[in-house]
Amino acid sequence: MPSGSEATPGPISAPPPATGTAPARGPALRLVRLALHGAFYVLLAVALGPALLGAKPAAVVAPGLVLAAVYGVGAARQRLTGGRPGLWLAAVTALWLGLLVLDRGFSYVVFPLFFLFLHTLPVRWSLPAVAAATAAVVAAQATGPGGLTAAKVIGPTAGAAVAVLTAYGYAALYRESRQRQRLIDDLMRTRDELAATQREAGRLAERQRLAREIHDTLAQGLSSIVLLARAAETAAGAGDADAARARMREVGRTASDNLAEARRFVHALTPPALEDAPLPEALRRATARTVPGAVFHLDGEPCPLPVEAEVALLRLTQEALTNVARHARADLTAVTLAYLDEQVTLDIYDDGVGFTPGDGPADGRRTFGLHGMRERIAELGGTLTVESAPGEGTAVAAALPVPGAARAHGEARVNG
Incomplete structure (x- = not known):
């Protein structure tokens, strides 16, 4: 079995969490994990049943319970921390092989182990692990009555093939789902960017319109007021009171016009309703x-x-x-x-x-x-x-x- 440092995911495995952090998996993947663990414990209980009932030697009970505990602790640790599974898988596999030597009835436990190998190990390790586990089951079955037969080879081999094909199919569906999610995220981001661009374009257009309006009306009126005020000041300095008063009256009229323009702007910004x-x-x-x-x-x-x-x-x-x-x-x-x-x-x-x-x-x-x-x-x-x-x-x-x-x-x- 590989060491813990090499237990990185391969193309047919689910994407792993970062080391030291809780894994973030979707509901579908969590359901697959629960089904896998449930199948392991059900098949282990079936294999231990005859020994617990006294129909077979009790020598397998203690290592079987140890296997159940090691599997449960490792599965819980994987779920909470997402740690590397190499050592855990090695311990589970070693305990299972020991039980298989004692009682070939533990052959059926290999099926959930197939999926465990395929979902937690890279391809260069998972496929050899599946092949080795299949060979161990065939060897154990060959020690039974009738020796090695075609059925005892075909059964474990077919189970391994089904597990591999299922894992590859699941990986393909997972990749497609991830690609679809990325596409949806890109579309949502593009829609938000388009909306922001349109809003900004509307703001700029309104700003330019108001700038033109202010320049053509209020700014021109204020410039006229400044010029008229200077003219009135000049006339007053020259002692021409009539001209100064006339200029001041023009200042008043221009200011009134500008006030009317300002009010028009305010009303233009207010909806008619x-x-x-x-x-x-x-x-x-x-x-x-x-x-x-x-x-x-x-x-x-x-x-x-x-x-x-x-x-x-x-x-x-x-x-x-x-x-x-x-x-x-x-x-x-x-x-x-x-x-x-x-x-x-x-x-x-x-x-x-x-x-x-x-x-x-x-x-x-x-x-x-x-x-x-x-x-x-x-x-x-x-x-x-x-x-x-x-x-x-x-x-x-x-x-x-x-x-x-x-x-x-x-x-x-x-x-x-």
């Missing part, structure tokens, strides 16, 4: 318009929020309700806006088909917009969570902190 209605009414209208039959609830006393917070909550409601209308096939949809002491919360629930968060539908449309909304809510100091499962509907919940001044204003309205 919020221009003529407070946030609760805007959400009520959006709910009725996007998903007819949906219900809207308002809890607490409304208080003014920063424009960016109201815009974020309105956009989130529109995005979530659009997803409901397009994908959910829901019978019940409810939107709840709640003003609490320290925060304002928004909940959108539907009882539709649901989805798996992070996966979404095949076309990828379900969570793409919500990903951008999560970033927008986070920039405002809030949180956004999406809870869903196939067939169980979807709940989108957002929470934003309420500024102290806004909260005090709302309380003053209640007290007044």
Whole structure:
């Protein structure tokens, strides 16, 4: 058997954990391990049964129990620490060979040992170990009545072949699964990078538009104000009071025009739904318009929020309700806006088909917009969570902190 330093995985074995750390294996691999250990103990118990019942000499009982203990301790150590299995396998194999010499009924224990060799040793050691174990079983069977027969050779050899083919098949499936997972990870990473690129492109385009607008209007107006103020100062210094007053009147008119332009910018950044209605009414209208039959609830006393917070909550409601209308096939949809002491919360629930968060539908449309909304809510100091499962509907919940001044204003309205 190989030494512990050479017990590294081969192409047909499951990928090992790093030495000294707990192994991270998937559910399928854990199930295979449990089935392997269970088969070992069942076959060992079957082989020990006649001796325990007195039908055979009791000489095999003590080494059989030692084998069971050594196997259990080693398997537990492998599961917890992922240590090298060379010494453990050598001890298990030596104990089994000793029992095989005493009683050829222990031949059947070789089958789980085949899988143990193939899953824990590299190919250059696992295949020779399987061949050697098969030869040991054939030799033990040849000592029985009738000597060496074709059946006594074919049986162990067929078992070894089945074990090898099964191990190779499992390894192929495992590699395919890993490749598929890497592909999914690459697709998810590419989707996130594309979303980030599109958001950044939108920010740059909006920034450039605002820069042009400011340069063509506010900047030009401010330059005019500076020139007119200097002209008024020059006229006043020259003793021409009428000219100075005329320039100052022009300064006032230009400043008024610039103020109107600034107000226009503010209104341009505010959605039309919020221009003529407070946030609760805007959400009520959006709910009725996007998903007819949906219900809207308002809890607490409304208080003014920063424009960016109201815009974020309105956009989130529109995005979530659009997803409901397009994908959910829901019978019940409810939107709840709640003003609490320290925060304002928004909940959108539907009882539709649901989805798996992070996966979404095949076309990828379900969570793409919500990903951008999560970033927008986070920039405002809030949180956004999406809870869903196939067939169980979807709940989108957002929470934003309420500024102290806004909260005090709302309380003053209640007290007044």
